[in-house]
Amino acid sequence: MNRPGSRDRNGVSRRKxxxxxxxxxxxxxxxxxxxxxxxxxxxxxxxxxxxTIEFWDGEVGTGQLNTEAxxxxxxxxxxxxxxxxxxxxxxxxxVIEAALAANKxxxxxGGYAYQAFQFADQGDIHYADNVVATMQSNGQxxxxxxxxxxxxxxSKGYVGIPWGVxxxxxxxxxxxxxxxGAAVPTDWPSFLAAAKALKKIGVYGYVTAAASSNSAYGTxxxxxxxxxxxxxxxxxxxxxxxxxxxxxxxxxxLLELVQGGYVDPGSVSYIDTDVYSxxxxxxxxxxxxxxxxxxECGTDPVTGDLVVMSPLSGPHGDKGTIQYLKNYQMYTRTxxxxxxxxxxxWWNQQFVGAKGFYAQGITAAxxxxxxxxALPQVQANPQLVKIINEWVPVAKAESARSPVIxxxxxxxxxxxxxxxxxxxxxxxxxxxxxxxxxLQSGIQNYGISYKA
Amino acid sequence: MASTxxxxxxxxxxxxxxxxxxxxxxRSEHKPRPPRRYSNRVITLTLLVFPSVFLVVLIYGxxxxxxxxxxxxxxxxxxxxxxxxxxxxxxDFHNPVFWHAVRFTVVYCxxxxxxxxxxxxxxxxxxxxxxxxxxxxxxxxxxxxxxPVVVTATGWNYLVATPSSPVPHLAQDLGFGQLLFLxxxxxxxxxxCVYKIWLSFPFMMLMASAALxxxxxxxxxxARVDGAGAWQLFRRITLPLIARSxxxxxxxxxxxxxxxxxxxxxxxxxxxxxxxxxxxxxxxxTVFGDFQTGPGVAIGIIMLLVSVLVSVVLFxxxxxxxxx
Numbered sequence: 001m002n003r004p005g006s007r008d009r010n011g012v013s014r015r016k017x018x019x020x021x022x023x024x025x026x027x028x029x030x031x032x033x034x035x036x037x038x039x040x041x042x043x044x045x046x047x048x049x050x051x052t053i054e055f056w057d058g059e060v061g062t063g064q065l066n067t068e069a070x071x072x073x074x075x076x077x078x079x080x081x082x083x084x085x086x087x088x089x090x091x092x093x094x095v096i097e098a099a100l101a102a103n104k105x106x107x108x109x110g111g112y113a114y115q116a117f118q119f120a121d122q123g124d125i126h127y128a129d130n131v132v133a134t135m136q137s138n139g140q141x142x143x144x145x146x147x148x149x150x151x152x153x154x155s156k157g158y159v160g161i162p163w164g165v166x167x168x169x170x171x172x173x174x175x176x177x178x179x180x181g182a183a184v185p186t187d188w189p190s191f192l193a194a195a196k197a198l199k200k201i202g203v204y205g206y207v208t209a210a211a212s213s214n215s216a217y218g219t220x221x222x223x224x225x226x227x228x229x230x231x232x233x234x235x236x237x238x239x240x241x242x243x244x245x246x247x248x249x250x251x252x253x254l255l256e257l258v259q260g261g262y263v264d265p266g267s268v269s270y271i272d273t274d275v276y277s278x279x280x281x282x283x284x285x286x287x288x289x290x291x292x293x294x295x296e297c298g299t300d301p302v303t304g305d306l307v308v309m310s311p312l313s314g315p316h317g318d319k320g321t322i323q324y325l326k327n328y329q330m331y332t333r334t335x336x337x338x339x340x341x342x343x344x345x346w347w348n349q350q351f352v353g354a355k356g357f358y359a360q361g362i363t364a365a366x367x368x369x370x371x372x373x374a375l376p377q378v379q380a381n382p383q384l385v386k387i388i389n390e391w392v393p394v395a396k397a398e399s400a401r402s403p404v405i406x407x408x409x410x411x412x413x414x415x416x417x418x419x420x421x422x423x424x425x426x427x428x429x430x431x432x433x434x435x436x437x438x439l440q441s442g443i444q445n446y447g448i449s450y451k452a
Numbered sequence: 453m454a455s456t457x458x459x460x461x462x463x464x465x466x467x468x469x470x471x472x473x474x475x476x477x478x479r480s481e482h483k484p485r486p487p488r489r490y491s492n493r494v495i496t497l498t499l500l501v502f503p504s505v506f507l508v509v510l511i512y513g514x515x516x517x518x519x520x521x522x523x524x525x526x527x528x529x530x531x532x533x534x535x536x537x538x539x540x541x542x543x544d545f546h547n548p549v550f551w552h553a554v555r556f557t558v559v560y561c562x563x564x565x566x567x568x569x570x571x572x573x574x575x576x577x578x579x580x581x582x583x584x585x586x587x588x589x590x591x592x593x594x595x596x597x598x599x600p601v602v603v604t605a606t607g608w609n610y611l612v613a614t615p616s617s618p619v620p621h622l623a624q625d626l627g628f629g630q631l632l633f634l635x636x637x638x639x640x641x642x643x644x645c646v647y648k649i650w651l652s653f654p655f656m657m658l659m660a661s662a663a664l665x666x667x668x669x670x671x672x673x674x675a676r677v678d679g680a681g682a683w684q685l686f687r688r689i690t691l692p693l694i695a696r697s698x699x700x701x702x703x704x705x706x707x708x709x710x711x712x713x714x715x716x717x718x719x720x721x722x723x724x725x726x727x728x729x730x731x732x733x734x735x736x737x738t739v740f741g742d743f744q745t746g747p748g749v750a751i752g753i754i755m756l757l758v759s760v761l762v763s764v765v766l767f768x769x770x771x772x773x774x775x776x
Contacts, residue, residue, distance in 0.1 A: 091740070093740075093743075094740045097528070097529050097530070097740070097743075098529065100529070100530050101529035101530050118743075122528060122530050122531060123531075124530065210723075210724075211634075211720075211721055211723065212720060212721025212722050212723030212724070213717065213721035214721075264615075265615065265630065265632055265635060266613075266614045266615045266616075266632060266635060268632070268634070268635035268723075268724045269613050269614065269632070269634035269635050269640075269720070269723070269724065270613075270614065274614060283616075410743070411742060411743045414741055414742075414743070415741050415742040415743070416722075416726070416737050416741050416742060417742075419723070420723075420725050420726055423723055423724040423725045424725050426635075427635070427636075427637075427724065427725065445543075445547065445742075445744075446742055446743070446744065447744075
């Protein structure tokens with residue numbers, strides 16, 4: 001039996017053994033901590049950088065889209081650099097924020113509209129000025145619809161490059177409207193009249209989704225009706241201004257819909273897929289939704305009953321809706337800046353261009369490149385064409401009435417203030433001013449400031 | 453092997469030897485070593501404990517210290533940001549949503565602890581009696597605890613979430629009108645509490661069953677001979693004899709409840725209009741939803757302090773029970 005301080009046959013004391021064992025246990029952790037920054041991003045050798053350009057795609061498409069995208073990414077080569085593809089799911093803000101906090105994360109990513117601004121503020125974005133300059137010189141830039149690069153330009157440079165828009169449009173079930181004897185709405189009074197007519201045949205006029213998680217249509221409804229009335233949560237200078245008169249009018253209209261019993265009362269706790277279920281089942285006749293709703297509901301965008309209406313005219317003649325400018329951005333955590341830029345240019349050409357996934361008919365996102373819009377696959381979808389022609393030109397970001405997008409919008413978009421506001425409106429027991437006062441203070445509590 | 457020393461001053465009894473840590477193979481006591489500040493024994497024990505202490509510090513201490521630091525800064529998950537002292541706590545204390553979350557956390561914990569305890573103890577008493585298929589029922593009753601929360605929460609969501617869900621449908625058919633369980637703040641709070649009781653009673657049942665197994669039957673027999681009724685048996689014998697186990701189960705359930713994120717987040721996400729937000733859900737939403745890392749982490753620190761305080765109070769109570 002060994003005693004404290006005694007030596008075994010090899011002449012190693014127990015104390016020494018314990019010290020060595022402890023050191024052996026700690027050493028790998030220390031080594032891992034020291035090496036974590038280099039092992040995940042690749043290295044630079046005399047013959048050029050090696051490693052992997054991690055592309056985190058935020059576009060959840062059909063299974064085929066993501067399979068093709070993965071194969072495409074893995075086929076990319078730049079010197080000794082290779083590409084890897086991961087599909088972002090869940091709350092993308094959270095995923096990337098948490099990854100960056102852990103010194104992980106993508107070299108190039110897609111995802112939400114405002115994340116590039118948010119992470120640029122944190123110093124994690126590599127500005128895309130070189131990429132934009134290359135696109136201007138090789139003709140790609142001219143292929144885009146006008147005005148889409150400007151919102152992505154900050155005082156430090158382009159936070160990303162646009163690849164599509166996610167526009168919220170109002171949809172209706174033409175069979176139900178015909179059954180109810182209602183005309184297709186063109187303005188707020190006719191929208192209310194259609195909702196009333198639908199109620200008479202036992203169908204809710206409007207449905208949305210405002211659950212505290214996994215829902216977006218509720219907050220989109222809130223922003224969209226404000227923008228439709230020439231309002232918005234911010235003033236022209238980018239200051240929070242929820243109590244603007246036009247916003248009050250818009251919320252009063254929403255409350256009129258709710259209190260009249262024309263809005264599906266389950267909307268408060270619905271998630272987005274519940275909207276599809278209610279529309280599909282014919283329990284609701286109209287909804288604000290994304291351009292792919294026919295596919296989500298399993299109907300044909302050409303022959304199906306779900307049809308997109310023209311933008312409504314507000315009481316003062318304004319038109320508008322909420323829109324998210326989808327973009328790709330590059331992160332500073334990369335094995336090679338040049339590699340990231342090359343990948344982004346290459347991917348953008350492959351995916352967004354006419355030869356990309358639009359041509360294959362495996363993405364239904366709204367295209368913003370003229371060559372893609374001209375494709376027969378796009379032109380064959382009358383709903384998509386209507387959105388491109390009528391809704392995209394009048395659509396605005398969540399920064400409306402400010403024309404400039406800024407990083408604080410990521411917080412507004414992801415935060416709880418808008419969700420709580422629309423939930424209280426759908427509950428029908430608040431006044432418009434109370435709801436907007438709560439929204440105003442909620443956004444002010446974020447402490448966000450406008451940054452050009 | 454006995455000690456070879458026989459002189460009266462050097463003779464140690466077995467107990468004294470044991471106290472000194474000198475066993476059969478121990479160091480000879482007739483060679484007194486010069487006093488050292490740290491004996492080999494202390495150093496050895498310290499080294500033996502070191503790996504565990506290191507892991508505890510690494511797993512618990514490091515994040516806790518990091519969280520305290522973050523709660524005193526105005527930063528985000530990537531950057532610590534500037535030092536703001538107690539500003540984040542001040543922000544939380546002046547936020548009405550925080551105080552609503554405090555209120556509902558208290559309700560949730562009280563209902564979760566005592567509701568599940570009442571149901572669990574009742575079922576434990578019931579299952580103590582000889583009955584057919586007792587094991588089957590015991591197993592069946594454990595299911596809410598055994599099945600992953602994500603499954604049960606999704607199941608409950610399916611049952612109550614929308615107007616076309618089975619329970620609201622049934623309620624309407626029975627003439628209760630259109631009950632939207634997760635759309636009205638009051639009903640949503642009620643459903644979340646009921647769900648928590650349903651989820652937690654098997655644990656309380658297990659704890660109570662184990663405690664009841666240690667209560668001797670002859671105590672009841674003696675009390676019955678003295679004319680005690682069923683309530684008196686329960687009040688004067690059962691409850692005092694399972695008190696220690698009960699306090700422990702309360703502490704554990706309180707810790708489960710105050711830190712229960714997934715049940716609420718999966719069922720209601722804290723809504724509608726923050727009505728079912730507990731502090732842990734609010735902390736998550738503040739950090740990851742509103743990107744207000746400092747105030748969000750500060751909520752976590754407040755929760756930690758409250759949990760420690762309540763646990764200490766209940767542990768003291770356990771000591772008193774043990775002494776009495």
